[in-house]
Amino acid sequence: xxxxxxxxxxxxxxQATRLLQMLRQIQSRYHYIPEAAxxxxxxxxxxxxxxxxxxxxxxxxxxxxPRGQYELLISDSITDHMLGKKNLLGYLADKLAVAVGQVxxxxxxxxxxxxxxxxxxxxxxxxxxxxxxxxxxxSKIDKxxxxxxxxxxxxxxxxxxxxxxxxxxxxxxxxxxxxxQGAALKSALKRGVKETLAEIDKSGLRxxxxxxxxxxxxxxxxxxxxxxxxxxxxxxxxxxPGTFKDRVLLNSYADQVFEGMTVCAAIIxxxxxxxxxxxxxxxxxxxxxxxxxxxxxxxxxxxxxxxAGVDFDIEICLGAGAYICGEESALIESLxxxxxxxxxxxxxxxxxxxxxKPTVVNNVETFLAAAGIAVNGGDWFANIGTEKSKGTKILxxxxxxxxxxxxxxxxxxxxxxxxxxxxxxxVLGVQIGGPSGTFISNQEFDRKLAFEDLATxxxxxxxxxxxxxxDMVHNFTHFFAHESxxxxxxxxxxxxxxxxxxxxxxxxxxSAGDVVALEELCQLVKNYSHCGLGQTAANPILxxxxxxxDLYQSRLKEISYEPGFDLDGALETARRMANRDDxxxxxxxxxxxxxxx
Numbered sequence: 001x002x003x004x005x006x007x008x009x010x011x012x013x014x015q016a017t018r019l020l021q022m023l024r025q026i027q028s029r030y031h032y033i034p035e036a037a038x039x040x041x042x043x044x045x046x047x048x049x050x051x052x053x054x055x056x057x058x059x060x061x062x063x064x065x066p067r068g069q070y071e072l073l074i075s076d077s078i079t080d081h082m083l084g085k086k087n088l089l090g091y092l093a094d095k096l097a098v099a100v101g102q103v104x105x106x107x108x109x110x111x112x113x114x115x116x117x118x119x120x121x122x123x124x125x126x127x128x129x130x131x132x133x134x135x136x137x138x139s140k141i142d143k144x145x146x147x148x149x150x151x152x153x154x155x156x157x158x159x160x161x162x163x164x165x166x167x168x169x170x171x172x173x174x175x176x177x178x179x180x181q182g183a184a185l186k187s188a189l190k191r192g193v194k195e196t197l198a199e200i201d202k203s204g205l206r207x208x209x210x211x212x213x214x215x216x217x218x219x220x221x222x223x224x225x226x227x228x229x230x231x232x233x234x235x236x237x238x239x240x241p242g243t244f245k246d247r248v249l250l251n252s253y254a255d256q257v258f259e260g261m262t263v264c265a266a267i268i269x270x271x272x273x274x275x276x277x278x279x280x281x282x283x284x285x286x287x288x289x290x291x292x293x294x295x296x297x298x299x300x301x302x303x304x305x306x307x308a309g310v311d312f313d314i315e316i317c318l319g320a321g322a323y324i325c326g327e328e329s330a331l332i333e334s335l336x337x338x339x340x341x342x343x344x345x346x347x348x349x350x351x352x353x354x355x356x357k358p359t360v361v362n363n364v365e366t367f368l369a370a371a372g373i374a375v376n377g378g379d380w381f382a383n384i385g386t387e388k389s390k391g392t393k394i395l396x397x398x399x400x401x402x403x404x405x406x407x408x409x410x411x412x413x414x415x416x417x418x419x420x421x422x423x424x425x426x427v428l429g430v431q432i433g434g435p436s437g438t439f440i441s442n443q444e445f446d447r448k449l450a451f452e453d454l455a456t457x458x459x460x461x462x463x464x465x466x467x468x469x470x471d472m473v474h475n476f477t478h479f480f481a482h483e484s485x486x487x488x489x490x491x492x493x494x495x496x497x498x499x500x501x502x503x504x505x506x507x508x509x510x511s512a513g514d515v516v517a518l519e520e521l522c523q524l525v526k527n528y529s530h531c532g533l534g535q536t537a538a539n540p541i542l543x544x545x546x547x548x549x550d551l552y553q554s555r556l557k558e559i560s561y562e563p564g565f566d567l568d569g570a571l572e573t574a575r576r577m578a579n580r581d582d583x584x585x586x587x588x589x590x591x592x593x594x595x596x597x
Contacts, residue, residue, distance in 0.1 A: 001034065001040075002036075005026070005044070008022045009022065009044040015045075016046075016047050016337050017335070017337045017355075019041075019047075020317065020318070020319070020334060021317065023055065023059075024061075024279075024320060027062055027063070028129070028130070030066075031069060033062055033063065038056075051338075054339055055339050058322065058341075059339075060114065060320070060321035060322065061130070061320040062320055066107065068098075069107065070129060070148045071110050071112075071127075071128070072092070072126060072128050072144075073114035074088075074089050074113055074125075074136075075113075075116055075119065075124065075127075076113040076116075076479075077116035077242070077479075078241065078242075078471070078472050079116075079120040079399055080123040080125060081471070085124040088124055091138060091141055092141050095141060095145035098111050100113065101113075109148050114126075114321070115241070116239065116241035116479075118244045118247050119132060120242050120398035120461070121165075121398050121404040121406075122135050122404075124136045128144070131162055131282055131283050132164050132280070132281075132282075144161065164247075166406065167406055169422070172408035173372070173381070173384055173392045173408070174368055174392055175253075175408050181259070181295065181300055182259070182298065182299075184263050184372075185262050185263055185300060185305065186306060187374050188263045188266055188267070189308045189310070196374055199373055199374070199378040200216040200370060200373050201214075201216035202377075202382060203216075203380075203382050204378075205370065205373060206389070207362060208362075208364075208365035208366045208394075209235060209365075210437075210456060215362065218350055218362070219268055221351070223267060223268040225351055225358035227357055227358055228269065229271075230268050230359065231270055231274070231353060231354045231357060231359040232268070232270045232274075232359075233273065233276060233328075233331065233332070233349075233353070233360065234273070235326065236281070237276050237277070237278040237326045238457075238458075239483075240326065240433070240435070240436065240458075240459050241434050241435055241459070241476070242398055242434045242461040243396045243457060244406075245364075245394045245396045246365065247281055247284070249368055250281070250284055253368055254288055254291050256368050256371045257364055257368050258292065258301070258314060258367075259371040259374075260367030260370040260371035261275075261367050262301065262305070263370055263371060263374045264360055264362070265310070266310050271312055271313070272312070272314075273315070274315050275315070275317070276317050276334070277318050277319065279319040280321070285316065301313055319334065322483070324340050324341075324531070325340040327342050327532055329343035330343075332361070335354055336355065340485065341487045349361050365458070384410045385412060386412040388452045389411035389451045389452065391411065392408050392409060392411065393411055393449060393458065394406060394407070395408070395449075395456075396458050397462070399431075399461040400427070400464035400467070401423050401424040403423045405422075409449060411448075413448065414445065414446055415430060415440065415445045415454070416445040416446060419462065422462070425464065426465045427445075427463070428463050428465045428467060429442060429463050429469065430445075430462050430463070431459070431460075431540075433457055434461075435480065435539070436532065436539055437459065437536075439469070439540065439544050440547075441547040470505075470551055473502060473506075473540045474502055474503070476540040477502045477537075480495045480499075481498065483533065484496075484534065484537075485533070487530055487531075488529055490524060490525055490534055491525060491530065491533060491534030494524060494525035495525065495537050497521055498525060498541065501517065502518070505556070506555060507555075508556075510556050510557065511556055511557065512553075515545075515553075515556070518545075521538075522542050525538050526542075
């Protein structure tokens with residue numbers, strides 16, 4: 001072990017900022033992080049062992065106690081539940097003779113739940129030793145159990161178990177664009193970097209991760225900082241349940257995404273970029289590394305790109321199972337080898353980001369769009385969409401529809417148009433923007449997808465009339481309680497209390513007072529949490545309670561007040577002693593009963 005750990009530290013230049021990547025390698029080899037490895041790493045990296053332990057405990061893909069040689073994780077997203085995940089998980093546990101959340105006695109296999117794996121269009125889904133498993137059914141589970149019991153190496157498993165499809169069902173401005181490698185950077189340099197920034201400004205491009213901040217403004221702020229050391233970060237940590245578009249873009253459009261990052265680097269003067277890839281997309285890692293290497297060979301990445309004096313390279317950093325790292329400051333903390341706890345803002349990353357230096361953080365789709373604008377100009381993009389929402393939006397559509405997958409629409413499209421296209425009938429409602437977004441009812445399908453109406457990072461989950469919306473609320477509330485980083489009390493305690501309160505109501509043990517208390521708790525968590533996770537954790541409850549209050553009322557237990565004894569009669573002795581028998585000396589039983597109810 002000592003030689004292995006020494007080699008890992010050496011390959012990572014003894015840099016504590018690469019702690020996550022080192023821990024991933026240790027976890028992969030030993031199926032947990034041994035105490036001896038922690039002690040040795042602490043010495044080699046010159047950091048406290050407690051710091052390493054805190055990082056291990058923060059990320060769900062790291063463990064301090066052994067897991068199975070085959071670590072199976074089954075996605076617990078609502079879309080997987082809608083496809084029969086619960087029964088399949090029970091069947092899998094029986095086939096493998098291991099309980100959920102446990103390691104089998106022989107140490108060969110462990111089984112557990114995990115948060116959404118980004119395969120919502122082809123679930124039920126899961127992971128085996130980090131690699132995606134899709135479209136699970138009983139026949140596939142039989143095969144998986146057989147392979148595990150035979151202890152077959154993953155490379156000998158049938159490829160169809162790991163098949164991940166793009167499912168692009170409607171393309172538009174971005175998904176139809178095709179240009180040669182290096183074309184965006186060539187256009188940007190020919191036009192001039194300041195002029196290219198002006199084109200991006202003219203395009204009206206706003207961040208596609210959901211917040212919608214103007215891209216050109218962010219890049220300009222960063223470029224104007226006095227420090228010469230700047231960074232470009234692509235946020236590919238799409239952990240929002242129901243979102244999988246970035247997975248598709250990186251699988252089929254990675255060159256254009258890297259091109260957009262390089263254009264950004266030329267504009268702001270950055271020499272180093274990072275692609276922060278969510279751990280669940282491990283299957284894309286080698287392919288993306290090959291693309292980066294090809295770009296280096298072709299002179300569009302590395303030193304003196306296209307002989308224009310631009311030096312820029314990109315490193316891929318894998319996450320380790322933490323939804324909160326989708327928040328840009330938490331992502332930067334993770335990039336630095338720490339627990340992904342969101343920072344206080346201001347300062348913002350454009351002034352103090354990675355290693356305290358000016359940093360641009362943008363979504364995968366944003367960089368893809370920026371590359372297209374660099375080639376085609378701002379008007380190409382701005383001529384589509386609405387006045388406040390320019391261009392197109394790529395959607396991840398899943399749930400109750402006949403054609404789940406990737407769809408690209410001009411901003412301003414109605415929800416009804418989207419539902420018609422993806423084959424959704426008898427729809428009860430749609431969750432737009434994932435658990436942190438908005439639930440809309442079937443009375444709102446004329447609403448439009450746009451920053452001025454329904455803003456979204458891309459998740460679009462459809463529920464038909466056969467579904468109980470409280471099942472969704474229950475799932476999402478548990479998700480937020482599980483994913484809270486624990487940094488601030490309103491979120492750490494509040495999401496746990498929300499979970500318990502929702503459980504109480506869903507299970508039929510709640511009263512009218514519990515619904516009132518639930519609403520009050522929602523407002524506390526929303527208004528006092530440190531970051532976006534806590535501030536949006538109550539959204540599934542608030543948006544459904546507003547639209548379907550009867551659903552909550554229907555789960556409340558009926559309470560009738562039946563006094564155990566005669567209150568007025570019990571005061572008879574007191575009345576005699578006081579020599580009173582007027583109305584004021586009597587208790588009205590009906591009034592007390594009314595007040596209690």
